[in-house]
Amino acid sequence: MTHNIAILGASGYTGAELVRLIATHPTMRIAALSADRKAGMEMAEVYPHLRHLDLPRLVTIEEIDFAGIDLVFCALPHATSQAVIKELPRDIKVVDLSADFRLRDPAEYQKWYGQPHAAPDLQKEAVYGLTEFYRDEIRGARLVAGTGCNAATGQFALRPLIAAGVVDLDDIIVDLKAAASGAGRSLKEHLLFSELFENVMGYALGGTHRHLGEFDQEFSKIAGRKVEIQFTPHLIPATRGILVTAYVKGEADAVHGALAKAYAEETFIEVLPMGKAPSMKDVRGSNFCHIGVAADRRPGRAIVVATLDNLTKGSSGQAVQNANLMLGEPETAGLMGAPVFP
Amino acid sequence: MTHNIAILGASGYTGAELVRLIATHPTMRIAALSADRKAGMEMAEVYPHLRHLDLPRLVTIEEIDFAGIDLVFCALPHATSQAVIKELPRDIKVVDLSADFRLRDPAEYQKWYGQPHAAPDLQKEAVYGLTEFYRDEIRGARLVAGTGCNAATGQFALRPLIAAGVVDLDDIIVDLKAAASGAGRSLKEHLLFSELFENVMGYALGGTHRHLGEFDQEFSKIAGRKVEIQFTPHLIPATRGILVTAYVKGEADAVHGALAKAYAEETFIEVLPMGKAPSMKDVRGSNFCHIGVAADRRPGRAIVVATLDNLTKGSSGQAVQNANLMLGEPETAGLMGAPVFP
Amino acid sequence: MTHNIAILGASGYTGAELVRLIATHPTMRIAALSADRKAGMEMAEVYPHLRHLDLPRLVTIEEIDFAGIDLVFCALPHATSQAVIKELPRDIKVVDLSADFRLRDPAEYQKWYGQPHAAPDLQKEAVYGLTEFYRDEIRGARLVAGTGCNAATGQFALRPLIAAGVVDLDDIIVDLKAAASGAGRSLKEHLLFSELFENVMGYALGGTHRHLGEFDQEFSKIAGRKVEIQFTPHLIPATRGILVTAYVKGEADAVHGALAKAYAEETFIEVLPMGKAPSMKDVRGSNFCHIGVAADRRPGRAIVVATLDNLTKGSSGQAVQNANLMLGEPETAGLMGAPVFP
Amino acid sequence: MTHNIAILGASGYTGAELVRLIATHPTMRIAALSADRKAGMEMAEVYPHLRHLDLPRLVTIEEIDFAGIDLVFCALPHATSQAVIKELPRDIKVVDLSADFRLRDPAEYQKWYGQPHAAPDLQKEAVYGLTEFYRDEIRGARLVAGTGCNAATGQFALRPLIAAGVVDLDDIIVDLKAAASGAGRSLKEHLLFSELFENVMGYALGGTHRHLGEFDQEFSKIAGRKVEIQFTPHLIPATRGILVTAYVKGEADAVHGALAKAYAEETFIEVLPMGKAPSMKDVRGSNFCHIGVAADRRPGRAIVVATLDNLTKGSSGQAVQNANLMLGEPETAGLMGAPVFP
Structure with missing residues (x-):
């Protein structure tokens, strides 16, 4: 079974790393890529190392048809992330790579990030994404908050x-x-x-x-x-x-x-x-x-x-690991690539 | 169908790169690893980045039982390579990563490498391993000579x-x-x-x-x-x-x-x-x-x-690409990993 | 005899390199440093590696009193450079590190830099600053144009x-x-x-x-x-x-x-x-x-x-070498520091 | 007054750094350079970045005539250093860059370096070379032990x-x-x-x-x-x-x-x-x-x-600083070069 994936904020390093990992993932398929300031460009223009892949053109979030999307990776900056995720259809699973849903306590969020949280309900619902320690919760979660690297x-x-x-x-x-x-x-x-x-x-x-x-x-x-x-x-x-x-x-x-x-x-x-x-x-x-x-x-x-x-286990790899669990796939799918040494 | 692979000279960078690539290859299985001076050691001691893999211990070439081996990657220095390959059972396919079988003309070999070739018959038989240009010959070859990077x-x-x-x-x-x-x-x-x-x-x-x-x-x-x-x-x-x-x-x-x-x-x-x-x-x-x-x-x-x-398309990736052809596998098997950027 | 030096555009790398070289120069003394956007700051805030030096505060060009200045190093971007140098008192020697006065022919300047030259008279007067080949002209020059690195x-x-x-x-x-x-x-x-x-x-x-x-x-x-x-x-x-x-x-x-x-x-x-x-x-x-x-x-x-x-012989060192000639000092003064290896 | 300097062990990085610093020192002059395995070579062959300097050829320690030498920098490995320094004429000042004379207590030396000290008398006499804290003792010392970087x-x-x-x-x-x-x-x-x-x-x-x-x-x-x-x-x-x-x-x-x-x-x-x-x-x-x-x-x-x-203030620069004191020169002579940034 193939899962349709959207990556929001695909023009950053964690976005590119998600594409790299998903490129050889057995059951994930990239259906949409967003990048506000670079909307309209091909991913190969933004990241030429991905030019061998057949990828959708970068669009704005508004242009994405979420109807066929199974899971969203949200690689947007914090604060933006909460505003965007709040508006996503409730039946789509979300792995957020920003800092927005890591802290349970709204007061702590405000203390460290300098502004009140705009989606405190989602904040409550989110599961902390350190897979090895929250595996069971992640499996059943709709919204997982990737940890800081x-x-x-x-x-x-x-x-x-x-x-x-x-x-x-x-x-x-x-x-x-x-x-x-x-x-x-x-x-x-x-x-x-x-x-x-x-x-x-x-x-x-x-x-x-x-x-x-x-x-x-x-x-x-x-x-x-x-x-x-x-x-x-x-x-x-x-x-x-x-x-x-x-x-x-x-x-x-x-x-x-x-x-x-x-x-x-x-x-x-x-x-x-x-x-x-x-x-x-x-x-x-x-x-x-x-x-x-x-x-x-x-x-x-x-x-x-x-x-x-930091880009793999610290963010995008961890995100794929969590998504695997959320989608009922083997936890290690697409992630067994050996380290690149030297 | 699984192909049993031996890597001779596994303690060099091209050897380690072969292990990295084969680790996620769908049909190759590493059956033996040789490294003369490091014989007896675990690969994880020589290359800790491979420690998550279940690999055979490093041995000398003499210790390898070639009976069950389908294909040998020979990542030895030039001159050593020809001496070793000459002694391998004739029914084993060989991809050589050294310079020993790249040149057709024994006189040219002697000119550039400063010594006469010790296996001129094999030299004649070897196919030049630049896959995109020798694809058909490689498919039927027993011995393929990887190009210089x-x-x-x-x-x-x-x-x-x-x-x-x-x-x-x-x-x-x-x-x-x-x-x-x-x-x-x-x-x-x-x-x-x-x-x-x-x-x-x-x-x-x-x-x-x-x-x-x-x-x-x-x-x-x-x-x-x-x-x-x-x-x-x-x-x-x-x-x-x-x-x-x-x-x-x-x-x-x-x-x-x-x-x-x-x-x-x-x-x-x-x-x-x-x-x-x-x-x-x-x-x-x-x-x-x-x-x-x-x-x-x-x-x-x-x-x-x-x-x-140089380590992938220039040597070990190219070698796997050639081995895929020689073993009747899809040419791109195990090689579609996207570049690691940044 | 001490020569009073002003560096215009001191917040760039060539500006910092000039300060580094002049810091141990036997007869040059830094009297003024300009940096428009960073005017008001101490050089040590912009370049902490220079904090042991007793340097004038960064100012705008307008704030500099050129009365006591013997020589100006102009490390401004091209186009800006010509506008600034045009307004400097005629009795001050100038070494320009920009591209503005390197080309003799106004048409060539326009061709390569995409705009007409604003000081064609000065352009004619400027000496090309490749010291080893224009030594005699540089000795008598008022305006020397440092070469591109x-x-x-x-x-x-x-x-x-x-x-x-x-x-x-x-x-x-x-x-x-x-x-x-x-x-x-x-x-x-x-x-x-x-x-x-x-x-x-x-x-x-x-x-x-x-x-x-x-x-x-x-x-x-x-x-x-x-x-x-x-x-x-x-x-x-x-x-x-x-x-x-x-x-x-x-x-x-x-x-x-x-x-x-x-x-x-x-x-x-x-x-x-x-x-x-x-x-x-x-x-x-x-x-x-x-x-x-x-x-x-x-x-x-x-x-x-x-x-x-590129920062020394390719620009700032060359500039000091030229200034030495223009000021009647030994050509190598302040420039004999050995390369930093490893 | 010019001081004649010998550098023992000139083919290592600290040796090369000593040459670099002394090259523009106002009163030191390199009279001899030793490097056992590279004896007979020009310094420019070993370190091409020093080729503009007029330096004595590398020789063995035995070949050096210490009669005219005022101060020796000893940049040899530990253990070798003590054996060599023991044999130097008593009227020559010595700055040792090895670990041999840093520790006062022979038992501590044996504990950390795994062998008994071969020159315990010198060990007692040596002054610890952290200039800012041992300035007075260094001024009068014959043997100064540079600190570890x-x-x-x-x-x-x-x-x-x-x-x-x-x-x-x-x-x-x-x-x-x-x-x-x-x-x-x-x-x-x-x-x-x-x-x-x-x-x-x-x-x-x-x-x-x-x-x-x-x-x-x-x-x-x-x-x-x-x-x-x-x-x-x-x-x-x-x-x-x-x-x-x-x-x-x-x-x-x-x-x-x-x-x-x-x-x-x-x-x-x-x-x-x-x-x-x-x-x-x-x-x-x-x-x-x-x-x-x-x-x-x-x-x-x-x-x-x-x-x-580590090569300057951590070893060779510190050594020159100490030598300045021992020779009655200004402590900062030859050492005021600004950091090289970027």
């Missing part, structure tokens, strides 16, 4: 530790290294090649990054109490990839054991042998996530390193 | 022009830009990150690059007379990709027409609209090749730009 | 060959590889890190690049007849550097000899031993230019490779 | 905080990002361009990096009690630069104040305004170090970010 990486490293109670909840530090594509195809000076090449810089220092809203919500929920981690992202000179180094207080063996157990049956999460450090490039272009653990020289301290591709 | 790129740009007689055969200049992975996983100073990063350099200046042997052989054969092009490769700070800029004397429209006609039915070769320049990144990680043509301001001169991924 | 590289490779009559004037092909900073600090999609990283692309194919105006003017002047070369620039994934590969018809020994003779006494131009290829990174961050020559396998053909740093 | 970066971030008592000594975490040149010009697989490009990886996880010996020694000495920090280095895809993100428990204002006060008079250390994050590229190719501080959202926690160029 940074938030996903940190959660893969830490959720099992919080759940198993093997780390001090008041002293978790996450130092994150993020490649440039996470910032999208946006014209900003610090994203220019000449600026970022041979450069590394911290940003959103001191706990101001919006993905903290997700960390707070999820970690507190698991722990049954308020958990606030310390989190500093850094921009690194690479295109794809996030690598998280998490500093926790706990026994490394217990930490490694909790991760190994949590992910034992997971196709996409690979826990490396104790002491092994994952490399960002080893997951590039794929839906896999590698996690490693090491004991510090000081007893009672451990380091957890997790890495994934 | 540089030689493939130049030929995609130039063969149709020589065949159609639309360019001056005595004045073809090929300026080639090659990414680092073409040199393999070899420990050489100029391949160190600190040396190549932010660097560009010509090498094998003046017509000493070995792939010239292939150009000479193929272009002369098409033209029915001796054709010697001028060819200068450059190493550029990228991992994957080759981009050829060919300077020819001929009418740009005729040049574009000859290319468009030659590749009209080809799945993997995309001829861009007149005047459009292809980008190396638009084919990365894929089996596609993009070609563009522009007229020079001086009448009677044209520029042809062709680009492909 | 691509044009400079090509000319260093080719001028002595044309002057010595050792190459066929009708068959010169220049394949150029240019790093991203040549395009300036401008917000364009193809200059984003995620787009250019791991990418190579030709642009201005077919002889439409504006620096051809300079090549035509200079080469025709040397030859005493019309000379039109074929020229294709490529954007490469690096920040600084240009590498030119020139294909010429002539004897390699004569070619090498002409270059070696022309540059024998030049401090900044290094001609490598016959057959040696220069590397782009070997001149990075410096005012040096390396040139190599090789014979092709086909008699009567040679390859010339030249490389320089 | 990672150790230097971490200490610039943390020493003033420990000295001022504004952070919890038991909970300091240093997450470090290091560019590839810190590993030298050594042929290792993970340092190949194809491996490191688009990659990030932690290494020496869990407190096994040798620079911890320096941290422990220095921080404990300042605090007057045992201080053991947690330290994880990461390799990043860049050539030059180290960026440290230090997580401390303390009031951000007090932290910023302690740094601002400690470095108020320092030429090479720039403390950014509160909340500003430094960028690695802003110090590239220079002897400057930028430091920033931000408060975390959780009270009582702060983040300190420090960055420098």
Whole structure:
């Protein structure tokens, strides 16, 4: 059975990545692509790497006939996303890649995103899209909110530790290294090649990054109490990839054991042998996530390193994984491509 | 029907790329992997990006039981390759990725590779593996010689022009830009990150690059007379990709027409609209090749730009494409993955 | 004796490079910095790498008191440059880094830049700033027009060959590889890190690049007849550097000899031993230019490779070199910093 | 007065960087260069970027006549360094760039470097070369031990905080990002361009990096009690630069104040305004170090970010700075070159 798919906001990097993944998906078929400012153009003009595909022309959202659409991937900016999804027919399944439906609490949304939520009812209904932890809810959901790419990486490293109670909840530090594509195809000076090449810089220092809203919500929920981690992202000179180094207080063996157990049956999460450090490039272009653990020289301290591709497992791959569940397909359909190394 | 595959020399980049491609191939199954110096190791230790796959342990060639093997990919260095292939059972199909069987003439082999050929009979039997131009011979071949990655790129740009007689055969200049992975996983100073990063350099200046042997052989054969092009490769700070800029004397429209006609039915070769320049990144990680043509301001001169991924279309993807034909499978099986951009 | 310097357009890359070079110049002192849109800001806010310097605040051009200024570096966009320079007091020396005064012929300016020249008198008076070839005129000039960075590289490779009559004037092909900073600090999609990283692309194919105006003017002047070369620039994934590969018809020994003779006494131009290829990174961050020559396998053909740093020898370093001459200082003052490798 | 300088181990990156810096030093003159395996070669063959300089040919150490030498920079590997320095004439000043004389305690040396020290007397005599903190001892020293590049970066971030008592000594975490040149010009697989490009990886996880010996020694000495920090280095895809993100428990204002006060008079250390994050590229190719501080959202926690160029301020620039003091020259002589950006 073929599922007709529409991608809203197809001219961004996550939109292009969705097309790339769906191109070899056994049962999904791209029926519509929207891109407001580029409506009327061929996708091959916007992304020449997709020119071998037979794709529909880019249109405005208004031009799409949603009658035959089974599922919509919404890759629009936050705030826009909620306005658009609110208007979609209720019988269409939606995977949203923006930040709009990640936070359960309207007050938290307003705090981190600086404006009131325009669709609080949908916000309530939405399921958080971290597949490995919300699989059952996602299967039955109409609206799934893809996680933030940074938030996903940190959660893969830490959720099992919080759940198993093997780390001090008041002293978790996450130092994150993020490649440039996470910032999208946006014209900003610090994203220019000449600026970022041979450069590394911290940003959103001191706990101001919006993905903290997700960390707070999820970690507190698991722990049954308020958990606030310390989190500093850094921009690194690479295109794809996030690598998280998490500093926790706990026994490394217990930490490694909790991760190994949590992910034992997971196709996409690979826990490396104790002491092994994952490399960002080893997951590039794929839906896999590698996690490693090491004991510090000081007893009672451990380091957890997790890495994934922000455009795949961190957003569009995760979105397809969720859509597979929502459509009754095998969860891994179209997602088993091996990482592209070197 | 499943085909059992052995990869000899699996610890190099082309070996790893073969594993990556075969991992999602519908009918190939990796039955054996050899790597002499790393025999005994798991592939996941040598290439952690493949750790999610259930692969046989690396062994020596001698340890492989070839009884159940249908096809061998030989990714060994030249000279070694001919010695190994000579000893393989005659009923096994072989795709060789080395330079050993590309040249028909033993004297030419000796000229370019500095030693006599050790298996001249096999050399005679081998079919040149540029699929789009040797498709019929490849289908019935036992031994196919994969083309050089540089030689493939130049030929995609130039063969149709020589065949159609639309360019001056005595004045073809090929300026080639090659990414680092073409040199393999070899420990050489100029391949160190600190040396190549932010660097560009010509090498094998003046017509000493070995792939010239292939150009000479193929272009002369098409033209029915001796054709010697001028060819200068450059190493550029990228991992994957080759981009050829060919300077020819001929009418740009005729040049574009000859290319468009030659590749009209080809799945993997995309001829861009007149005047459009292809980008190396638009084919990365894929089996596609993009070609563009522009007229020079001086009448009677044209520029042809062709680009492909050296590890995929330039070697391992091409090898799988050939193997598909040899095994009676659809030529594109396992090769339709879209390029990874950005 | 200290010379008071004003830099107009200090917020671009060439402006910042001028500040970097002048920072350790023995006799230049930065007295004023202009940047219209960033007027009022400290240079350290715009370029934090210069924060250790005691620099004047950025102002508008109108705010500068030119009374005490000895020399102006004008690093404004073309068209703007001519309008500004026209209004400067006649007793101030000017080194212009834009394209506005490079072409002698108003018709040529209009052809390549698409609009009539607004200061044709100044255009006539300006001296072309390729120091090694216009040294005497520059010494006495009031207005010097810095060459284009691509044009400079090509000319260093080719001028002595044309002057010595050792190459066929009708068959010169220049394949150029240019790093991203040549395009300036401008917000364009193809200059984003995620787009250019791991990418190579030709642009201005077919002889439409504006620096051809300079090549035509200079080469025709040397030859005493019309000379039109074929020229294709490529954007490469690096920040600084240009590498030119020139294909010429002539004897390699004569070619090498002409270059070696022309540059024998030049401090900044290094001609490598016959057959040696220069590397782009070997001149990075410096005012040096390396040139190599090789014979092709086909008699009567040679390859010339030249490389320089587009921001230093290609623009701001060249500008300081010219200013040194104009101010009666040693030509190499402030410019002997060795390349930054690796 | 001119000082005659010998560089032992001139064929490594720190050796080449010493030559680069001394090339424009007002009073140092390179009198001898050694490189055992490359003895007999010209420096321009080993490092073509230095070919404009008139340098002595590379020789073995035994071939050097130390009679006229005033100061030796020893850029040899650890263990070799102590053997060589032991044999140098006692009247020659020595700046060692290896790890051999950094640790005061022979037992600590053996613990971190795996073998007993061969020159324990010299070890006692050596002065630790972190100029800003050992200025007076360095002035009078015969033997100065350059700090490790990672150790230097971490200490610039943390020493003033420990000295001022504004952070919890038991909970300091240093997450470090290091560019590839810190590993030298050594042929290792993970340092190949194809491996490191688009990659990030932690290494020496869990407190096994040798620079911890320096941290422990220095921080404990300042605090007057045992201080053991947690330290994880990461390799990043860049050539030059180290960026440290230090997580401390303390009031951000007090932290910023302690740094601002400690470095108020320092030429090479720039403390950014509160909340500003430094960028690695802003110090590239220079002897400057930028430091920033931000408060975390959780009270009582702060983040300190420090960055420098590992080859300049982290080793060869620091070495020249120390040599200046030892020779009675201005501390900043030859070191005021501005960072190379972009």
